[in-house]
Amino acid sequence: MKAYKELGKEELLALWEDLNRQYEEAKEKGLTLDMSRGKPSPAQLDMEKDFLGMVISDADVTTETGVDCRNYGLLDGIPEAKRLLSDMLNVSPENVIVFGNSSLSVMYDTVARSMVLGVLGNTPWCKLDKVKFLCPVPGYDRHFAITEQFGIEMINIPMSEDGPDMDLVEKYVNEDPAVKGIWCVPKYSNPQGYTYSDETVKRFAALKPAAKDFRIFWDNAYAIHDLYEDKSGDLLEILSECEKAGNPDMVYEFCSTSKVTFPGAGIAGVVASAANIEQIKAAMTIQTIGYDKLNQLRHVKYFKNIDGMKAHMMKHADIIRPKFEAIENVLAKELGGLEIGAWTKPIGGYFISFDAMEGCAKEIVEKCKEAGVVLTGAGATYPYKKDPKDSNIRIAPTFPSEEELRMATDLFVLCVKLVSVEKLLQNFR
Amino acid sequence: MKAYKELGKEELLALWEDLNRQYEEAKEKGLTLDMSRGKPSPAQLDMEKDFLGMVISDADVTTETGVDCRNYGLLDGIPEAKRLLSDMLNVSPENVIVFGNSSLSVMYDTVARSMVLGVLGNTPWCKLDKVKFLCPVPGYDRHFAITEQFGIEMINIPMSEDGPDMDLVEKYVNEDPAVKGIWCVPKYSNPQGYTYSDETVKRFAALKPAAKDFRIFWDNAYAIHDLYEDKSGDLLEILSECEKAGNPDMVYEFCSTSKVTFPGAGIAGVVASAANIEQIKAAMTIQTIGYDKLNQLRHVKYFKNIDGMKAHMMKHADIIRPKFEAIENVLAKELGGLEIGAWTKPIGGYFISFDAMEGCAKEIVEKCKEAGVVLTGAGATYPYKKDPKDSNIRIAPTFPSEEELRMATDLFVLCVKLVSVEKLLQNFR
Structure with missing residues (x-):
């Protein structure tokens, strides 16, 4: 032609x-x-028929640590579900909090909490004159809608097959203290389907942010969503990379099973450093008594382990x-x-x-x-x-x-x- | 003695x-x-064995309006669940939004939204020098923890068997524009078990708030939680009372099935005027794609209707x-x-x-x-x-x-x- x-x-x-x-x-x-x-x-x-039909019997409602999943308690998730999500993202279970049915709402809450309460003792973002987020483009509309709703200024960062333009990211993050975050879908990016290269992840981990409370919002929505058995976008694990680079608290990672079991009836998770987890849990204590542990249990009993899920x-x-x-x-x-x-x-x-x-x-x-x-x-x-x-x-x-x-x-x-x-x-x- | x-x-x-x-x-x-x-x-x-064992078959996953509960969609809840909760509170289904597993987190979000976005076009509370809430005492510790976290000043209001001291409530609400809310557990109050009298509810509805964005936080947690078949604390329906008194937008009502089915695995709801519902839904659109509709369906299929629930x-x-x-x-x-x-x-x-x-x-x-x-x-x-x-x-x-x-x-x-x-x-x- x-x-x-x-x-x-x-x-x-x-x-x-x-x-x-x-x-x-x-x-x-x-x-x-x-x-x-x-x-x-x-x-x-339709394929999830067996999951839909899963019955948890009365005799089977306690966690491996003996907590009754039918009652209040276990704010941060049942241990079995923490393990399932941590295996999904190659991290330790103690770095995981299991949430409700939506990782989007967890991301929303994470921005909201930073606005109202601040990040690890830093000034709440709502008290600042200007807060900026970097937005690799094209990207996910619902991310941008969150930061727009909170009046956060968004800056476009061009994407390539290797991920965001890291020269630009480094320039903004390392020089401008108003830059508090960046939205990333690091694996099978929305909408391109690109997976960030090892070098990109390492450069992320090695950032020297001008703002102490800068955070990478690492939305690992498609962590196990391969189309081919023999081809996979291999993504370096960011939490340990950040730790190695001396930036252990710089990343919040998000995931869910919305496209593993059912959209709206899955479970969501956050992965973060011990210090971040501690702050999130302290805020959660005020926000809720806990999430749906029966649904967490359903997921664990259905998949058994990460191999079953994959x-x-x-x-x-x-x-x-x-x-x-x-x-x-x-x-x-x-x-x-x-x-x-x-x-x-x-x-x-x-x-x-x-x-x-x-x-x-x-x-x-x-x-x-x-x-x-x-x-x-x-x-x-x-x-x-x-x-x-x-x-x-x-x-x-x-x-x-x-x-x-x-x-x-x-x-x-x-x-x-x-x-x-x-x-x-x-x-x- | x-x-x-x-x-x-x-x-x-x-x-x-x-x-x-x-x-x-x-x-x-x-x-x-x-x-x-x-x-x-x-x-x-243990009594909820049948609810726990409920199986929703593949053939049975659509709402009465034909929406697949296994997929994204229906932000504000399935119609059947709206009806169940509206019957529980004697209101119209169109005044109901069905949420996830926790009314506490809905209350938290309601305060958070008012802080960050404001109430129906009014200045966001976080931009004000001072925001105050009235707190009937003794009351529910988790309510007070929410307002405390947001730095809202709390004012004690003594309780009697008929509800809060309404002379004091009227004085504060009608005279001080910094008073933006009041926490109420109107039926079987926590901790006394008092039900507000008709006169108390009518005086609430007839308030003339100095602040246009004053809201009653009506936590109807125990709406159907009677101990006796032949004795019940009859509570006037607040939404219609507010409407009659010319204050249609003045109340947010909250409920859940945490103590009907399972704590943590129930469904929660908000009842409010059309204008409030519209604002809540607009904010929700950014916050989530929707709540767990399968669990909503489970509740409807289990109870059939309000009679079954009662x-x-x-x-x-x-x-x-x-x-x-x-x-x-x-x-x-x-x-x-x-x-x-x-x-x-x-x-x-x-x-x-x-x-x-x-x-x-x-x-x-x-x-x-x-x-x-x-x-x-x-x-x-x-x-x-x-x-x-x-x-x-x-x-x-x-x-x-x-x-x-x-x-x-x-x-x-x-x-x-x-x-x-x-x-x-x-x-x-």
């Missing part, structure tokens, strides 16, 4: 005629498809992998060589990141929507929903069926072509 | 000899009993009632006529409130502890843990067995007598 930018005006006009006709036909199909959020599909949820994740992969590949095949076949878009080829996680020609993303998403295919809003992957290049689109392959996905992707590539041609035609005005 | 204060020095000394000998003997028994917290007993938890509560009552009565019998038999203590006789809730002679509570709790019986710390029922009269002790009858309870109460009355005699002897120094 010839690159679109090589085409002359007449060729582009003819192409437009053809694409536009196809688009009008597509609209008449009346599709209603959704590739907007990282939701597991019904097939994945084997289970391969079953998810078997359902998800063909969907990723179906999209990638359509993209390669239909857009290869046209130079009007680039996309990532993740080996794990829940998303594909697509970069259209500059100034085209909003229009592509809009055109898809008009024809019945909902994508994540253009701009959503950037702080304040502002993509400076109006280029990035997040594709979430997991929820629709393969059949639906092919239809949706066909429409998507059609819209990419159509909008790109329209954009290129502007050069001839 | 003769009142202790009528006794002369010699009589008191002889009495002390006898009581102290009994106490030394009691210490040798090596008791380890706990009457400190409102925890359900193992017998109550019938279930009578089974709890059958277990708890004898414990309350056992304590009351010992108190009446051993302390009746001595004029060294007064106690409440609740018909619902989880606690009995005991008032010792002034200056005796700490010493009584300490003496009990020395002999192996743990009570809620003296002072805990007051803000800042400071009981100005050092008189109030909260008794939590539910967790120990009846046998244990009798032993614990025997020791308690012994300590009350001993400490009272020591106090009275000080008059003869």
Whole structure:
């Protein structure tokens, strides 16, 4: 295929005629498809039948330390669940607190606590004139929504396949005491599916923050969410790296089983240093009497151990992998060589990141929507929903069926072509 | 029995000899009993066998509106669970949001949100020089811990059998714009077991707050927690009273099933006006993707409706009632006529409130502890843990067995007598 930018005006006009006709036909199909959020599909949820049907008997409700999971107590989680999550992240159980059903709300609380109470004795952020967070972009919209709600200024940091631009990160963190945090999805990043390189993790651990209360918000949401059995994004364990580098308290790590068992009915965890754990627990004592220990027990009894959990994740992969590949095949076949878009080829996680020609993303998403295919809003992957290049689109392959996905992707590539041609035609005005 | 204060020095000394000998003997028994917290007993938890064993089948995971409870979605709760909680509190389902496993954390979040974001467009409380809460006393220690953590000044309001001293409440709320809230447990109050009278509720609803963002924090924790089938503390429904009085937005009501099904594995709810609900939901959108809908479904399928829930509560009552009565019998038999203590006789809730002679509570709790019986710390029922009269002790009858309870109460009355005699002897120094 010839690159679109090589085409002359007449060729582009003819192409437009053809694409536009196809688009009008597509609209008449009346599709209603959704590739907007990282939701597991019904097939994945059906697979959890045994988990759903799990019965904990009356004789079986105590932890290995003899605590009754049906009653109050054990603020920071049952030991068995701590071990399961710590094995998931290659850390020690004593560095883990097990929370409720949502790691997002734990991240929210972590920011809220830092705002109101401060971090390890430092001035609460709400008392400061200015608080800034670094935001590797494109990134996860719900992270940015948290810091926006608290009035924290967000600074874009470009991403590469190795992770955030560490020269920039070092400059901001080491020089500006108003920079208090950075949002990271270090493994199978949202939306690109990149895994931070060893060098990136080591440079994170070796930061010399101008602010003593600077923290890395390490959202390890896809720690065991591989798509292939023989390929895995290997991520260095950050807590021990920080410790080795003399920054033991610099990171809060988050995880959950939302995409292991059930979204909304899983368990979440925080990993941190002893000092951070102590502060979090002290604040938690006021906030709650404890989380749902029966659900923690259900997870432990279902998976037995980390091996059980990892084997289970391969079953998810078997359902998800063909969907990723179906999209990638359509993209390669239909857009290869046209130079009007680039996309990532993740080996794990829940998303594909697509970069259209500059100034085209909003229009592509809009055109898809008009024809019945909902994508994540253009701009959503950037702080304040502002993509400076109006280029990035997040594709979430997991929820629709393969059949639906092919239809949706066909429409998507059609819209990419159509909008790109329209954009290129502007050069001839 | 003769009142202790009528006794002369010699009589008191002889009495002390006898009581102290009994106490030394009691210490040798090596008791380890706990009457400190409102925890359900193992017998109550065992009763929930069927709830624990409930299986939701794959075919049965959608709400009545067709939403899959296994996936993300329905931020504010499934309709069936909204209805169950709304029936529990005699309000409309559209005034309900269903949360996770803890109403305490919802109350915490409500204060936190008001601090950071403000209430319905008013200045966030953290930006104000001074924020005050009224605290009916004695009251619930975990309420006071929340407002203390946020640096909110707490003002004691005396309680009577009809509820808080409303003359004082009106004076503070209607005159001081720094007064932003009041903590209430309106039915079977913690620790007295009092239910606010109709007049009290109506006076609450008719407040004319100096602060537009004043809110009543109405913790209806024991809404259906009667001890008797034929006696119930009837509480006027506050939301509609506030509406009638022209103050529709003035109240946040909280509830949970922590003491209906399982502590830590129940569901919690907030009841509020449309405007408040809208603000809470807007904030929640940032905070979480949603709570555990499978657990909401479990509750609905188990109880079917409010009648099922109320019938279930009578089974709890059958277990708890004898414990309350056992304590009351010992108190009446051993302390009746001595004029060294007064106690409440609740018909619902989880606690009995005991008032010792002034200056005796700490010493009584300490003496009990020395002999192996743990009570809620003296002072805990007051803000800042400071009981100005050092008189109030909260008794939590539910967790120990009846046998244990009798032993614990025997020791308690012994300590009350001993400490009272020591106090009275000080008059003869």
